[in-house]
Amino acid sequence: MLTAEDKKLIQQIWGKLGGAEEDIGAEALWRMFHSYPPTKTYFPHFDLSQGSDQIRGHGKKVVAALGTAIKNMDNLSQALSELSNLHAYNLRVDPPHFSLQFLSQCLQVVLATRLGKEYTPEVHSAVDKFMSAVAAVLAEKYR
Amino acid sequence: MVNWTAEEKQLITGLWGKVNVAECGGEALARLLIVYPWTQRFFSNFGNLSSPTAIIGNPKVQAHGKKVLTSFGEAIKNLDSIKKCFAQLSKLHCDKLHVDPENFRLLGDILIIVLAANYGKEFTPACQAAWQKMVRVVAHALAHEYH
Numbered sequence: 054m055l056t057a058e059d060k061k062l063i064q065q066i067w068g069k070l071g072g073a074e075e076d077i078g079a080e081a082l083w084r085m086f087h088s089y090p091p092t093k094t095y096f097p098h099f100d101l102s103q104g105s106d107q108i109r110g111h112g113k114k115v116v117a118a119l120g121t122a123i124k125n126m127d128n129l130s131q132a133l134s135e136l137s138n139l140h141a142y143n144l145r146v147d148p149p150h151f152s153l154q155f156l157s158q159c160l161q162v163v164l165a166t167r168l169g170k171e172y173t174p175e176v177h178s179a180v181d182k183f184m185s186a187v188a189a190v191l192a193e194k195y196r
Numbered sequence: 197m198v199n200w201t202a203e204e205k206q207l208i209t210g211l212w213g214k215v216n217v218a219e220c221g222g223e224a225l226a227r228l229l230i231v232y233p234w235t236q237r238f239f240s241n242f243g244n245l246s247s248p249t250a251i252i253g254n255p256k257v258q259a260h261g262k263k264v265l266t267s268f269g270e271a272i273k274n275l276d277s278i279k280k281c282f283a284q285l286s287k288l289h290c291d292k293l294h295v296d297p298e299n300f301r302l303l304g305d306i307l308i309i310v311l312a313a314n315y316g317k318e319f320t321p322a323c324q325a326a327w328q329k330m331v332r333v334v335a336h337a338l339a340h341e342y343h
Contacts, residue, residue, distance in 0.1 A: 080321075084321045084324055084325075087321045087324070088324055088325040088328040088329075089328070154305055158305050158308070158309075161309055161312075162308060162312040162319070162324055163312075165309050165310075165312035166313070166315070166317060167316070168313070169313050169316055170313065172313045174226060174227045174230045174231065174248050174252065175248055177230075178227075178230055178231040178248075181231050
């Protein structure tokens with residue numbers, strides 16, 4: 054799936070985020086809630102108003118997990134094993150919502166708005182593939 | 197009938213007014229073929245699609261992208277009757293082109309990313325939400341006449 058070139062591009066792009074990870078995570082979530090209202094059903098316990106501490110905190114968590122995944126692209130299954138368990142047994146987010154692009158799409162939109170031309174077709178492709186791979190791992194233990 | 201709020205219409209038509217249809221359409225179609233290579237199955241007579249560079253530089257890809265996005269523009273002019281507007285195109289995609297409607301969703305999402313890359317901060321969450329709805333409605337309309 055992920056070629057050596059894809060991995061290199063992903064690491065490069067991640068490197069360019071320079072500490073904005075928390076903002077990016079929060080913005081991606083906010084966009085997701087706005088564009089795909091059904092995703093809010095998984096957060097009834099959250100204050101979902103714009104800029105809420107919970108959205109920021111959760112965005113930071115999500116991006117940190119993606120950061121871990123990026124450091125372990127050769128072994129995603131193991132690196133994300135705990136998260137995989139969590140999603141399968143506790144959170145039980147509808148699997149198509151993973152392989153579907155909701156969060157991936159919104160994350161990519163955030164990256165694209167910040168990187169502009171630098172979000173080249175090659176980078177776009179690599180990130181899309183990477184998010185698919187992460188989604189597949191998180192859905193591994195569903196049944 | 198789709199319910200568009202005044203704000204949604206403004207966000208859609210406002211951004212559309214700035215879009216270079218030829219460039220944007222070409223870019224969106226090229227990215228579709230690059231990011232989801234299996235979509236190349238519909239374009240076997242387009243010549244060289246062997247690499248991202250080849251795809252981006254391919255004049256047939258650019259021309260077809262422009263055609264597709266121009267058509268999209270028609271939907272924007274007819275926000276209150278998109279299904280009707282696309283009835284013929286829907287039949288064409290089903291009966292002649294044999295395109296799985298899933299591909300419309302893929303192209304729609306790619307278009308959103310192209311807009312995001314081109315308009316940066318201006319492509320606000322509210323703007324994205326309006327456009328995600330737009331591409332969903334277009335995809336739905338194009339699939340409507342399938343049988």
